[in-house]
Amino acid sequence: MKILGICGSPKGKKSTTRFGLEKALAAAAAVGVETQMLAIRDYQFSGCCDCGACYKELKCAQADDFSERLLPLLSDPDIKGMIYASPVYFGGVTAQMKAFMDRCVPFRRNGYLFEDRISGVLTVGRSRHGGQELTAMDLIKNCLIHGMTVVPDRSPTSHFGGMLWSGHPDGIEKDEKGIETAENLGKRVAEITLKIHG
Template sequence: MTKILGICGSPNKENSTTLSSLRKTLDVCAREGFDTEIIELSRYSFGGCIDCGACKKKLTCSQKDDFKTHLIPKLSDENVSGIVFASPVYFGGITGQMKTFIDRAVIFRRNGFLFANKVAGALTVGRSRNGGQELATLDIVKAALIHGMVIVPDAAPTSHFGANLWSGHPDGIDGDTIGLDTAVNLGVNMARHARK
């Protein structure tokens, strides 16, 4: 298992601060020898889980959309050893796009816990300095636990809850050097634990 995926839950196709932060994390994983790929949810069209139950029987979804066509194959790739879930903070939690993704991902739990024991990391970006980055992190951690994933923090010396960034810094997200350190250190731990 040699691949680390990043899921970006920002609706912004251009200039997403979450996407640029996620790249910092995955750049570290790539330097550590992992294949990396970022899935930008804004580039795919899919709706919420409709609880039809089709995926209780096999690895298929009744909704014929991009989740079924593109995302199920990418996410059921057995080479994936880790996933970084990255979301802007919306009202103190993850975005609707990320929540929709998480709900649709129930298919992987129902078909042999395909995410179990993979490494999970959380990355969140808020415009307010204390705008709920850690609360949005909890949304991600809860979902990862339900899948049986192994959640890792950002590595020392920052080592708290993953990567938490502040896009409202007067110099923009690149001015948030403390937050950027957490993004880099999350990459360090993703690679370290995925290697195990």
């Protein structure tokens, strides 16, 4: 049983979103599930062109990394939970995350293949109130449209998921409240995934 963390930042190891997602995945692993990080930046693909080819089969007409590498990776039956993580860009998800979410439409069109997965979301903004919750809603809408069950960060923080602030004067590592929401999110996704699929 695996929980897949999906990072929508264009940055590599220095990504603050990756930092938050790693906290969430570590907390999930501590509950007793396997975890895997998927960094969208490691794959070359663009958005969906609505050609309709995926209505017929779980296949995409665009010949790129999404078709060749991500379709098989995301089809892994061992994935029972997913955590979507994005930086806040103009109050919403990054272009990379949006392209990723749109390209996942073949999974919906071929029998709602994500439907039984448990999901949660995490966002990072440079401003304390820069649109983290709005960005979370972009990610939550995606999960709901796939039919997934979305869970919040676990009590006592329990709101919309992991919400972090990269503008902390001493760095995101000092955003203790934000890190707490990330860890509580990972815990909750793992706990519910185990309850449903364990």
